[in-house]
Amino acid sequence: MELDTALPIVKSKEKSERRRSSIFSLLKIQKKLTRQFSEPGHFAAKRNNRKYSVDSAILSDYGKANGGTKDYLLEGNGLSMSVTELAGAASDSDSDASRSGMPDGQKVMAITRKQEILARIDSSYIEDTNRETGAAGELVEEVAEENKSLLWFLLKQARPGMDLSKVVLPTFILEPRSFLDKLSDNYYHADILGQAKYIEDPYLRFKCVLRWYLSGLYRKPKGLKKPYNPVLGEVFRCFWMNRENDSRTYYVAEQVSHHPPVSAFYVSNRKDGYVIEGSLLARSKFYGTSTSAILEGCARVHLLQWDETYITTAPYAHCKGIVMGTLSMELGGKVHIMCVETGYQAEVEFKLRSFLGSADQTNAISGRIKKGKETIATVEGYWDGKIDIRDKRNGEESNLLDVAVLKEQRMARYLVRLDCQHEYESQRLWAKVSDAIQNNDQVAATEEKTVVEEAQRARARNLVATWVPRYFHKDFHLQPPEGLIEQGWRYNHVNISPWQPDEELEYEDSFVISTLRALESRSPVESRTRDPVRESRASDSDSRDEHARPKTTTRTLKKTLYSIESTLREHTNAIEKLSRAVESLSEGHRQAVAFRPQNVGRIPTTSHSWDLFGGFVLAIVLQALLNWLFYQKD
Template identity: 40%
Template sequence: MFGGHGPHIPHVSGRRRGSTTSSRKSDEADRPDPTEDDTTVVDEGEKSMLLSIISQLKPGADLSRITLPTFILEPRSMLERITNFMQHPETLLPMTTVDDPVERFVSVVKFYLSGWHLKPPGVKKPLNPILGEQFACYWDLPDKCRAYYISEQTSHHPPKSSYFYLAPHHHIRIDGTLKPRSRFLGNSAASMMEGVSVLTLTNKGKPGIGEKYILNQPNIYVRGILFGTMKYELGDYVYVRCPETNLVAEIEFRVKGFFTGTYNAIQGTIKNEKTGEKLYEITGKWNEEMYIKNELTGRSELLFDATNAKPSLPLVRPISEQNEKESQNLWAPTISALLKRDQEAATDEKIKVEEKQRSDTRKREADGIEWVPQLFKPTDEYGLDYVIYANIDGKDPETLEKQVLAITPILPGSHSTGKFAIPPHQSHPNDVTHITGTEPDTGAKGAET
């Protein structure tokens, strides 16, 4: 339990490492202020374009196959947008230093809630990744250690974005697959954010397995498509669940009612699923201040202040070093046009990418080739669809780093060993695998490459 001073957030420590100055921050030059509001006013031409599209739809229609106008597109891919959830190291890194299981669970919930405020102003949708698209990046953390992120679009219909995060010196691993499913709802559109993330604290729980937290995501709603001002909202119920400790957080992202309520509110509880005991209540707004109330003492404390929180942006290799299917290189002409507000050029460049994908698909079908992901393989654990293909099981941080860096180019100066082909190079089996922690009590294996 917390006492009177709020959740314990220990000092982050670790081995020091010099930063690499030749890389660039992901979206650093073009990322908008995440604190700006979440409404969009479209002009008459844009409204007419939207109406011409949605007039052909019925409520409940699948939007995943609809070509949306570029003026509502965010200038980055979904694979890159997922990194929003790793951009507050001040909430992420201390989790493994907390000894008390309840306090540790609260620290995980704090991390989980800290990233939702990071979004472009207005109503923007990230670019849909093409099949086989990849995005990799890293962070130079406050203590000079590094964290790494690797992602790949493992399915196009239905869309599945698989990702892997590792902070070797902080004993943190995240595996996940995001499966957005879009629907037209009349004057609104919804992205049902299916899929889960599995956060593993590798220095807790059983050796070689770690302590796991299963997380899902709120759904995204865009109101006012036909009339009024377009508005972005997060909605519905989410959970954070730890099977090892029987603790669960059940949180509602509340959408505003027509006459009552407020925007961006959250309401939730933390309880012991085994005993039913309610431990904490969570209230506030996901884009402002969030509070946690100890049910035993009645004391309410600030959990996270999104208003004043500054993200730690990931670093990426220069575009000149990226291959043809890495996100920032793949979408560079489209993104450049979006940033210039040249909608005609953005549409043309986007179509080029999508037509190339269709052409590649036709080639594979003509040759009887089934596409498989290059960096991920199927799994059936914890509700995940895919897991990184390599064994990340080193018994020390240095070995873990070597294993991660052997998977795909991440740091400046590193390059792919070969081009993407049809089919892509298959260096791993496509059978179902299982995920474990990254710190077994036996010797380390090398990464499968």
């Protein structure tokens, strides 16, 4: 009987404890959500409409404890949602988070943060509708009669062998986009690199990288056009969506130098196993009847899973027919793709069509894949058509790539909406020039182009210190293989570590590419024995600590370190110069002493202490002599 009467009391206590635990857990969730959404953001309106889920058992107990099925609101800065709304939302996300063994509050935070990032990306990026790729064959353009006088004006400014970077180009030969944008053409098929992480044979991985490299060349503008020269500090960003695995390849570029013009870029899709970084110096040369646009520098392709780096160079663009005939453009020169870790390398020659050559010579390439001095395979074909590869060891010939097929497999590119772009983003900076060119208004295009360039010159005149790029820095430790040129610029937030199991999402925010990691999960024992009161107090303490600590970002720390490193480097150089000057003075002094006439025939002293001792003795003798003379006189 006593047992029967005690049982309801025990059950009542357990029920009360369970309710208390649920209440504290819900309060903790509210506190964390309030802290999360109190941070400033660009898309607060999106947050108000988004639903979140918490454990249904907590909501059930909380509702019973408060006497009914009322809706209870969790409110914060830019956040207002009901408890019943929370209970019914995002069940699929709950199941994903529950597999990681996270506590309920951490589940909500992880899901919320990921959804917030994806919502921001979806609202700020828009798919690029320009799918023009150009046709295979020679790239030509007929110059209109009214534009021929502008070409002659250009020729009057130029001399054979001259660099054309300072020559003002007529707007009718300009492509309505920046050079930073044009560099991104190489990554429409970056998903080919994603296949490399599944390939165990180093030679097959090298072929995969070579195939990707050649896949980025076929896109051509309509007519013979040249992109804008980026101004100092100009930036550009975009990403490509891989529909097969729902991953994104992010691209960030910045004009880090204007004289000479150097463009730095960074491409990342760590989930698919690759990161690309590089910097190129663009210069043009005039040869009297033709010009060449030359890119000096290289790119580094990192295959993260295999810890391999592939170094690549770029061909030059050759334009002819300026003085007479039809304007035409081809790619020329030899490019290199090499991997130090595996020893494989390729040299591919882009052949220029000869004066009397047939159409078969247009856009032709040939190359060899080697390991050491041994030729493994040969490559033949057309960079805007089909390219075949022939294995020298077994004689097998196969197709490396077919541009006609590749065009159907292009990943969709996404650009930042114009109203979300910063002041110096390429599309926004050149928007008026591009609009005028697309409307065939050459006068307005020239005027707007002049406005942008004059603003750049005025900014350069007002600089009181050396320009410091926002997202890239000079790395003096980068050493290219012999014979190659390295401009040496690196992304401030470079990350070439392999993708980890706890990493949820790679994303870009204001040109900073970061990774979202899953919150650290608790063990089952910790989850069962946790004290909600202690956790609530700890949460309050953490909140106070966050407000008390200064908000020093990783970016600020890195910039400070780079500044300190540059200052130390300058001081080290100054000390070395001073040391060399002192050494040269000392050497000159020693030589002057050694070759004095009175020292000829004498044995030079070798001890400075003996010189001092002799001088001291001589002084005593002279003093004694003087004393004796004066004493005798008296």
